[in-house]
Amino acid sequence: MNAITIAIDGFSSCGKSTLAKQLAAHLGYTYIDSGAMYRAVALYVIENGLVRDGKLDREGLLAVLDQLDIRFQHDPLANKSVTTLNGRNVEKEIRGMEVSRYVTLVSPVPEVRAKLVRLQQAFGLEKGVVMDGRDIGTVVFPDAEVKLYMTARPDVRAQRRYLELKTKGVEVDYASVLENIERRDEDDTTRAADPLIKAPDAVEIDNSDITAQQQFEQALDVVLGVLAQVGQE
Ligand code: DC
Numbered sequence: 001m002n003a004i005t006i007a008i009d010g011f012s013s014c015g016k017s018t019l020a021k022q023l024a025a026h027l028g029y030t031y032i033d034s035g036a037m038y039r040a041v042a043l044y045v046i047e048n049g050l051v052r053d054g055k056l057d058r059e060g061l062l063a064v065l066d067q068l069d070i071r072f073q074h075d076p077l078a079n080k081s082v083t084t085l086n087g088r089n090v091e092k093e094i095r096g097m098e099v100s101r102y103v104t105l106v107s108p109v110p111e112v113r114a115k116l117v118r119l120q121q122a123f124g125l126e127k128g129v130v131m132d133g134r135d136i137g138t139v140v141f142p143d144a145e146v147k148l149y150m151t152a153r154p155d156v157r158a159q160r161r162y163l164e165l166k167t168k169g170v171e172v173d174y175a176s177v178l179e180n181i182e183r184r185d186e187d188d189t190t191r192a193a194d195p196l197i198k199a200p201d202a203v204e205i206d207n208s209d210i211t212a213q214q215q216f217e218q219a220l221d222v223v224l225g226v227l228a229q230v231g232q233e
Pocket of ligand 1: 136
């Protein structure tokens, strides 16, 4: 069977990963969280003294970039895929506020993007993948059969993220979550290298006022329409 590629792009905390996981589970596809890879690079620079006074030691990062080994592995205990950095499970660390704060120092670096885009394209060689991020439909898989572009109002996204962090036991306040989301929106859309933009052939879904289930149904309609066209339903 010829599987297709599903690219999901959009702003931070827009429900992209929830949707991507639902679609992947429904279709029996592999889900790949490209943001986790940028987060792993951010964790590396934090842990290795490559951020000083909020500034990235760019030369230092470029000197070791080849040595960063970022993968997704199945964790049998958690029964889910986790992100590994040089063989270590960093799934928990990369979700914290510190990494969220510093990830936009590394994500605009063209050499970082080139390395991660190459890896992402390799994951997608066999198709049958759902990948979410910022540049998946524009740069990583410009030929993806399905492209979805997710949006939601910043206050709605901040509230969801705040509740998610609280549930995980992370100490945060709503104002700093909102501030982080607004700053990342600005950084993601204005950076020179592969900024977040809607691909001309992407279908936009604004999920501010719909449930995750309604969002899934809308997206699945799009996917099933494409699968029917390519004769794979
Ligand atoms: O999806 P996320 O919030 O986990 O992504 C973390 C950061 O990585 C986000 O601020 C933007 C960046 N990113 C990117 O530049 N390109 C991608 N394909 C995915 C994420």
